[in-house]
Amino acid sequence: xxxxxxxxxxxxxxxxxxxxxxxxxxxxxxxxxxxxxxxxxxxxxxxxxxxxxxxxxxxxxxxxxxxxxxxxxxxxxxxxxxxxxxxxxxxxxxxxxxxxxxxxxxxxxxxxxxx
Amino acid sequence: xxxxxxxxxxxxxxxxxxxxxxxxxxxxxxxxxxxxxxxxxxxxxxxxxxxxxxxxxxxxxxxxxxxxxxxxxxxxxxxxxxxxxxxxxxxxxxxxxxxxxxxxxxxxxxxxxxxxxxxxxxxxxxxxxxxxxxxxxxxxxxxxxxxxxxxxxxxxxxxxxxxxxxxxxxxxxxxxxxxxxxxxxxxxxxxxxxxxxxxxxxxxxxxxxxxxxxxxxxxxxxxxxxxxxxxxxxxxxxxxxxxxxxxxxxxxx
Numbered sequence: 001x002x003x004x005x006x007x008x009x010x011x012x013x014x015x016x017x018x019x020x021x022x023x024x025x026x027x028x029x030x031x032x033x034x035x036x037x038x039x040x041x042x043x044x045x046x047x048x049x050x051x052x053x054x055x056x057x058x059x060x061x062x063x064x065x066x067x068x069x070x071x072x073x074x075x076x077x078x079x080x081x082x083x084x085x086x087x088x089x090x091x092x093x094x095x096x097x098x099x100x101x102x103x104x105x106x107x108x109x110x111x112x113x114x115x
Numbered sequence: 116x117x118x119x120x121x122x123x124x125x126x127x128x129x130x131x132x133x134x135x136x137x138x139x140x141x142x143x144x145x146x147x148x149x150x151x152x153x154x155x156x157x158x159x160x161x162x163x164x165x166x167x168x169x170x171x172x173x174x175x176x177x178x179x180x181x182x183x184x185x186x187x188x189x190x191x192x193x194x195x196x197x198x199x200x201x202x203x204x205x206x207x208x209x210x211x212x213x214x215x216x217x218x219x220x221x222x223x224x225x226x227x228x229x230x231x232x233x234x235x236x237x238x239x240x241x242x243x244x245x246x247x248x249x250x251x252x253x254x255x256x257x258x259x260x261x262x263x264x265x266x267x268x269x270x271x272x273x274x275x276x277x278x279x280x281x282x283x284x285x286x287x288x289x290x291x292x293x294x295x296x297x298x299x300x301x302x303x304x305x306x307x308x309x310x311x312x313x314x315x316x317x318x319x320x321x322x323x324x325x326x327x328x329x330x331x332x333x334x335x336x337x338x339x340x341x342x343x344x345x346x347x348x349x350x351x352x353x354x355x356x357x358x359x360x361x362x363x364x365x366x367x368x
Contacts, residue, residue, distance in 0.1 A: 034349040039319050111315040113302060 011063050018052075018059035025052040025094060032101045041104055048097035054090025058083045124224050125186055126178045126207045126287035132188060133157040133203040134238075134289070139191045143177045145184025150177045158198035159206075170199060171206070178210035181219045202244040204288040208251065211284025215276055221283040226264060229329075231294040232286075233260035245288070250274070251281045260294045266329035298328065299336075299367040301343070308359045309351060316346050336367070 029049035036043040061083035065076050125143055129152065132141060136157035143150050143164075150164030150173060164173035180186075214221055226232070234255060237243055247255070250271065257267045264282070271278035285291045305313030320342050321328055326335050340360055347356035 038316055038346040038349050040323060108312045108315050111311040111318075113306075113314050114318050 007066060011059075011066060014062055015056075015059040018055040021055050022052040025049060028098075028101075032097070035101065035104060039104065039108070042100070043104055044097040044100045047093055048101070051090050051093035051097060054086040054093070058087040058090070061086070124178075124283075124287050125180050125184075126210065126284075127224075128186060128188070129178070130203050130207060130287065130289050133159070137188070137190070138194060139189050140194060141186060141188045143180055143184065143186045145180045148176045148180060152177065153194040155194050155196045155198070159201045159203065160195040160198055162199070171209070174201070174206050175210045175213055178207060179213055179217055179219055181214075181221055181224065204243060204290060205245045207288040208245055208247070208284045211280050211287070212248070214280040214283065221279065224283055224287070225279060226286065226293070228265035228268070229263050229298040229300065231260065231263045231298060232258040232267075232291045233294045234258060235289055235292045245290070248281075250277060251285065254278055254281050255285055255290060258291055261332035261335075262330040263298045266327070269329070298331065299363050301328075301339075301363050304362050304366060305343075305347075305359060308362065309347070309355070312350060313347070313359070316350065317343065320346060340364070 026049050029045045032043040032045035032048050035041070036045055061079050065079040065083070125141075129141060132139075132154055134157065138155050139153075141152040141154065143152070148164050148166065150162070150167075152159060152174070153161035159174075162170045162173045162177070164176045167173035167176055254267065254271060257270060268275060268278055268282070282291075302314050302317045305317045307313075309316070320339055324335070324339060324342065326339055331339065340363060343363075344356050344360045347359055
């Protein structure tokens with residue numbers, strides 16, 4: 001297997017992984033939206049649905065880098081920096097939205113009615 | 116026809132006998148008083164009670180037998196036939212005013228707090244003659260078919276005992292009756308079936324629609340249950356949601 005082929009496989013895997021991750025969070029976001037509508041409380045479902053887009057951008061930037069600017073190390077460097085910033089930001093925002101939903105579910109589990 | 120006073124009150128029984136235009140003698144027996152009431156075609160024609168010479172006093176004492184006593188009605192024709200001109204509803208209301216003074220326990224005769232009551236309609240050709248005191252009338256008109264007992268008694272909580280006695284009288288006199296539905300224990304049913312999340316959904320829906328759970332009418336209840344069905348199905352799915360809503364409906368009958 002040549003290095004190019006290996007790189008192509010890894011890129012396709014990265015994009016597919018980002019896509020699955022994003023779909024998973026969309027479904028998670030739909031569930032969070034239901035809780036938000038039923039209980040009239042914030043669950044950050046919009047954030048939950050949009051935050052994983054950063055992971056997709058990360059994958060796309062990596063493809064972009066290897067496909068177009070492979071011979072320019074400076075540009076490659078900055079693309080990679082941006083890709084990782086998006087990844088970090090995206091995962092951080094995902095964590096915040098999940099913690100918010102978790103907090104609401106915890107409150108509901110302990111709920112014993114209004115006085 | 117026999118009964119003990121913990122299944123139906125003497126007042127309630129007397130009203131039924133009068134409404135069904137019965138002829139015979141209603142015998143009442145308890146530790147403090149023994150007596151009888153003659154009825155002819157649903158009219159009170161004679162009253163006797165141990166230790167009472169006055170008819171009204173005798174009637175009041177018999178109607179105040181609410182604890183540990185028994186009564187039985189004999190279908191007989193050898194009764195006095197001259198009506199005393201007493202309105203059964205009025206004498207029941209009058210006797211209810213003495214409940215406080217004899218410290219009688221009427222709790223068993225009061226319907227559960229979540230029962231929704233409404234003012235009774237009169238049967239055809241029925242004439243009603245009742246003298247109300249202000250608190251009795253105000254209590255009566257507070258039941259509009261949407262308010263339950265807990266809510267109305269809450270309005271008169273300054274003198275709860277007096278209001279309970281009046282309520283007892285109004286129910287026994289047949290002036291108030293159950294509305295066609297009672298406030299279901301929605302929260303309890305939801306909690307039993309869906310746990311704390313079910314209870315939270317119910318409270319959230321009440322809040323969303325600004326519905327007072329003690330005085331919701333049929334219209335509000337239908338709106339609430341539709342909304343609850345949608346909310347339940349968002350969280351637990353349609354099948355489970357329908358099951359819970361059916362249980363809630365069941366408990367309102």
